[in-house]
Amino acid sequence: MDKRILIVDDDPELRALLRDYLGGNGFAVDLAEDGAAMRKAMAAAAPDLVILDLMLPGEDGLALCRALRAESPSLPILMLTARGEDTDRIVGLEMGADDYLPKPFNPRELLARIRSILRRAGENAVREAPARALAFAGWSLDLGARHLVGADGVVVPISNGEFKLLRAFAENPFRVLSRDQLMDVLAGREAGPFDRSVDVMVHRLRRRLDDDAREPALIKTVRSEGYMLAAEVERKS
Amino acid sequence: MDKRILIVDDDPELRALLRDYLGGNGFAVDLAEDGAAMRKAMAAAAPDLVILDLMLPGEDGLALCRALRAESPSLPILMLTARGEDTDRIVGLEMGADDYLPKPFNPRELLARIRSILRRAGENAVREAPARALAFAGWSLDLGARHLVGADGVVVPISNGEFKLLRAFAENPFRVLSRDQLMDVLAGREAGPFDRSVDVMVHRLRRRLDDDAREPALIKTVRSEGYMLAAEVERKS
DNA sequence: CGGTTTTGTTAACGGCTTGTTACGCTTTGT
DNA sequence: ACAAAGCGTAACAAGCCGTTAACAAAACCG
Numbered sequence: 045m046d047k048r049i050l051i052v053d054d055d056p057e058l059r060a061l062l063r064d065y066l067g068g069n070g071f072a073v074d075l076a077e078d079g080a081a082m083r084k085a086m087a088a089a090a091p092d093l094v095i096l097d098l099m100l101p102g103e104d105g106l107a108l109c110r111a112l113r114a115e116s117p118s119l120p121i122l123m124l125t126a127r128g129e130d131t132d133r134i135v136g137l138e139m140g141a142d143d144y145l146p147k148p149f150n151p152r153e154l155l156a157r158i159r160s161i162l163r164r165a166g167e168n169a170v171r172e173a174p175a176r177a178l179a180f181a182g183w184s185l186d187l188g189a190r191h192l193v194g195a196d197g198v199v200v201p202i203s204n205g206e207f208k209l210l211r212a213f214a215e216n217p218f219r220v221l222s223r224d225q226l227m228d229v230l231a232g233r234e235a236g237p238f239d240r241s242v243d244v245m246v247h248r249l250r251r252r253l254d255d256d257a258r259e260p261a262l263i264k265t266v267r268s269e270g271y272m273l274a275a276e277v278e279r280k281s
Numbered sequence: 282m283d284k285r286i287l288i289v290d291d292d293p294e295l296r297a298l299l300r301d302y303l304g305g306n307g308f309a310v311d312l313a314e315d316g317a318a319m320r321k322a323m324a325a326a327a328p329d330l331v332i333l334d335l336m337l338p339g340e341d342g343l344a345l346c347r348a349l350r351a352e353s354p355s356l357p358i359l360m361l362t363a364r365g366e367d368t369d370r371i372v373g374l375e376m377g378a379d380d381y382l383p384k385p386f387n388p389r390e391l392l393a394r395i396r397s398i399l400r401r402a403g404e405n406a407v408r409e410a411p412a413r414a415l416a417f418a419g420w421s422l423d424l425g426a427r428h429l430v431g432a433d434g435v436v437v438p439i440s441n442g443e444f445k446l447l448r449a450f451a452e453n454p455f456r457v458l459s460r461d462q463l464m465d466v467l468a469g470r471e472a473g474p475f476d477r478s479v480d481v482m483v484h485r486l487r488r489r490l491d492d493d494a495r496e497p498a499l500i501k502t503v504r505s506e507g508y509m510l511a512a513e514v515e516r517k518s
Numbered sequence: 519c520g521g522t523t524t525t526g527t528t529a530a531c532g533g534c535t536t537g538t539t540a541c542g543c544t545t546t547g548t
Numbered sequence: 549a550c551a552a553a554g555c556g557t558a559a560c561a562a563g564c565c566g567t568t569a570a571c572a573a574a575a576c577c578g
Contacts, residue, residue: 150379152355153401203525218425231526240565241527247566248525257566258534259438264427267441267535267564274426440535468537477555478537484556485536494556504545504554 047162048072050091052082052108053124054100062095065151066158079103079111086112091119093162095154098125117174120161124149175279178214181262183253184280185214192252205230206249213263213273222270246271284399285309287328289319289345290361291337299332302388303395306459316340316348323349328356330399332391333378335362346378357398361386389461389471412516415451418499420490421517422451429489442467443486450500450510459507483508 049071051062056077063073074091076082078100085091094112098105109121123144142161145154178185182195190207192200202210212221212229223242227235235242246263255262264272286308288299293314300310311328313319315337322328331349335342346358360381379398382391415422419432427444429437439447449458449466460479464472467482483500486492492499501509 153379205526239527240529243565244527244567247568250566259436261426265441265565266427269441272427442536475539476537477539480555481537481557487556502555 046070046072047092048074048089049158050074050076050082050085050094052076052078052094052100052105053097054078055097062154066155069155071158079108082108086115090116093120093122093158095122095124095158098123120164122154122157122161175281177280178211179278179280180214180217180273180275185210187211200252202252203248205245206252209245209249210253213271214277217273217275217277220266220270220272226270283307283309284329285311285326286395287311287313287319287322287331289313289315289331289337289342290334291315292334298388299391303392306392308395316345319345323352327353330357330359330395332359332361332395335360335381357401359391359394359398392461393465412518414517415448415514416517417451417454417510417512417514422447424448437489439489440485442482443489446482446486447490450508451514454510454512454514457503457507457509463507 049066051059051073053059053062054077059075059077063075067073074085074089076085079102096105096109096112100108105123109123112119112121120142122142125144125146142164143157145157174187176186176188178187184193185207186193190202190204192202192210194200208229209226212226223235223239226242227233227239230242230245247257250257250260250263253262257265260274262273262275264274266272286303288296288303288310290296290299291314296312296314300312304310311322311326313322316339319331333342333346333349337345342360346360349356349358358378360378362381362383379401380394382394412424414424421430422444423430427439427441429439429447431437445466446463449463460472460476463479464470464476467479472479484494487494487497487500490499494502497511499510499512501511503509
């Protein structure tokens with residue numbers, strides 16, 4: 045059975061091109077030029093994957109991505125971004141895109157990514173349920189109760205900011221998160237040039253985790269790039 | 282093994298320039314002045330990448346691009362375009378090329394793009410599992426924790442710059458890395474003509490590894506070319 | 519409503535990392 | 549042999565970050 049792909053892009057030429065190219069490679073293709081058309085197409089035929097342009101007139105691609113994610117948590121999304129944009133934020137944290145591709149792109153690469161995403165989605169036929177706790181290095185972050193549990197089972201209260209920060213780290217282990225990304229998680233805005241609040245929050249989080257900044261076992265500093273959680277994370281549900 | 286690049290351009294001076302420049306940077310270069318010569322060259326030796334001028338007498342570059350694509354779907358193509366054209370749309374919509382560069386261009390930028398394209402192509406070919414650690418000569422570079430482990434198991438902290446430098450070396454053992462490449466790894470920018478910062482960082486890394494510059498056992502200097510890690514590297518996962 | 523506690527932000531100081539410059543040695547070319 | 553270029557090293561300057569303290573804003577609570 046052919047997989048169904050919904051393409052959301054405002055450029056008619058690109059839509060036609062993708063329709064032909066993907067259609068010629070064994071996919072059933074639906075087209076939409078904006079958010080409204082997307083919703084209509086979603087209602088008409090549930091796609092197996094959505095290709096979403098980040099830059100859309102009217103509703104922003106990111107907003108649509110969030111809406112899709114809220115509606116269909118297991119629906120794979122591939123975002124198209126203009127070259128040079130800050131792609132980190134999209135792939136990044138809770139945005140929810142499964143992959144992204146900068147424009148202009150090579151159709152073979154698009155095809156490869158589509159197949160890769162669909163393969164992954166097939167493997168996790170049951171997409172990972174949202175975890176209830178993230179466990180790492182003896183600690184466990186309870187996402188429901190929003191507190192930490194130590195190795196000995198002791199509950200450690202944690203501030204809201206520390207929780208959001210730690211959740212972002214634990215959901216992206218071994219990945220360097222920039223100050224901009226962390227600021228986005230913490231306050232929903234970009235970090236100013238002399239903004240040190242992220243550093244202070246990281247300091248407090250480290251203190252909470254008994255992590256020494258000079259020899260950090262958990263939260264590593266990557267100079268001039270950001271911070272990273274260096275620990276295996278197990279998702280518990 | 283050197284990568285083979287085929288250059289298709291009708292300007293003899295540009296052909297000679299690229300032959301010298303790319304040849305001097307470790308590529309095997311073939312030249313063609315038009316579509317017929319291109320086909321001949323393709324038959325003689327399969328290149329790893331084609332640089333194609335958009336404006337050619339006789340057969341159009343775009344037509345050649347499509348022909349190449351039909352013939353060798355996985356062959357990377359880089360297009361050269363005249364300034365002022367709407368290159369975004371050409372490449373984005375026609376989507377045959379992997380990248381494009383407007384003329385006149387900076388040879389360094391061309392080189393960077395070539396390497397970027399070849400890197401991507403290589404990744405797609407063999408998606409090697411990312412290693413956890415790179416071990417060489419008694420040392421082990423922990424890629425997750427971003428630190429060094431000595432022969433006796435002692436953890437040696439390492440600065441971010443030293444880490445990135447050593448990772449670049451350990452992922453390319455017995456290969457000379459130019460200052461430009463190392464500068465790209467370290468700072469993501471080009472090295473200025475009198476830039477010695479790479480040398481200084483190599484000096485610091487050598488000190489960290491107990492390597493004497495006069496008789497280097499690990500990081501060899503290759504005069505006027507760059508540096509090289511002369512040790513077997515084992516990828517551990 | 520007023521006071522208290524918690525949380526987030528800003529400022530300042532100091533240490534560490536990185537970039538820059540200079541000097542001297544070695545190699546290379548003439 | 550000389551000059552020029554490449555490189556190792558040290559010293560210095562600038563930038564980044566850890567930490568603390570103080571302050572402001574928000575939440576909490578009686």
